[in-house]
Amino acid sequence: MPLPIVDYKFCPQCGKPLLSVDFSGQHRPHCPDCSFVFWGNFSLGVGGVVWHEGKVLLVQRAHNPGKGNWTIPGGYVEQDEQIAVAITREIREETGIHAKPLSVIALRDRPGEKHDAYIVFLLEYLGGTLQGEPEEVSDLGFFTLEECENLPIAQLSLSVIKASRTLLIPTSPGFLPQTGVKMIGGDQAILYQISKEPE
Template sequence: MQVKYCSSCGHLLVKRDIDGNNRIACPECNFVFWGNYSIGVGALVLKDNKVLLVRRAIDPGKGLWTNPGGYIEQHEPIEQTVVREVLEESGVSAMVKEVVAIRDLPRDIHNLYVAFSMEYIEGEPCPDGMEVDAAGFFSLQEIEHMNVAGFTRWLVDVAFHGKNQGLIVDQNPIVPLTGYSLFRVSTHL
């Protein structure tokens, strides 16, 4: 779907050269349409050397096993999104430990996916009955015989074989930045 009207003043948009790129912009105000973007999150929750997976009950990927995840809501910090998605899809409570992988998928709606390693807190896996029809913790051996999505297989490899600590939540940045979610490499060796 192509954007046709300015979301600020309602004027018909035109193509203009902006910083050497042909962009859709408003000829009457300063509005520039920079593109469509979506940000997804995924959880890698480990418990007893098993990873939490859910089976998709809807498309895309109906019938495939994936790690729990979803899309951020406007004004929702990314680390709260992944906690919410794990709880909604599997009934499991988990806490963000670190960012362990990022997938960039440039297309008409440019998709960025951030994968988090998460610490299991409590709960037995239980599907939500809408997006997910099964949930559980599975070993690498069990996963080999399951219908697991390719990208999830890659993430499971990251979860079990990642050698370095990922980006951790910066709870105490050197400068107060209210409203930001900040992640950094650990300063601990």
């Protein structure tokens, strides 16, 4: 469930009234006491393409937006969660299927009142039993590409499904997690980079 859009009037850290201050040409709420800056409203979602025996995993949305439409499974990333962990959790919760991320294959960028980014993974099917989460999913299953094209399916889902078919080869290109790259954030920070093979 996405968080509501917040319009800060008072500092969420110290409670003092916020002032509008220019940061590189953009006015932003700023606290003169503790230096808090409100940088904007953002949400991060993930979706997953899981193929099994020539069919792809889809869920039918049980609520709006898009109630009744078929989509790849996915959801929102928690604040303290890596995106690869989020997509495996979302797929397991929504469908009962266990899967392993192979590569980032798409990014939808949607600026607006809330800047919404959606990262799509290609995942390897590991097992499990199809079982939908009733609050999220009204139906689910594995479908051939031809069957997908005849469903009321979200165009983003259909597009990434079609694109993912060319990636189902032993050395799939894509944005793969890299190891041995030291970054700020310690063990929680992961770099996804174009590569033919995971390092």
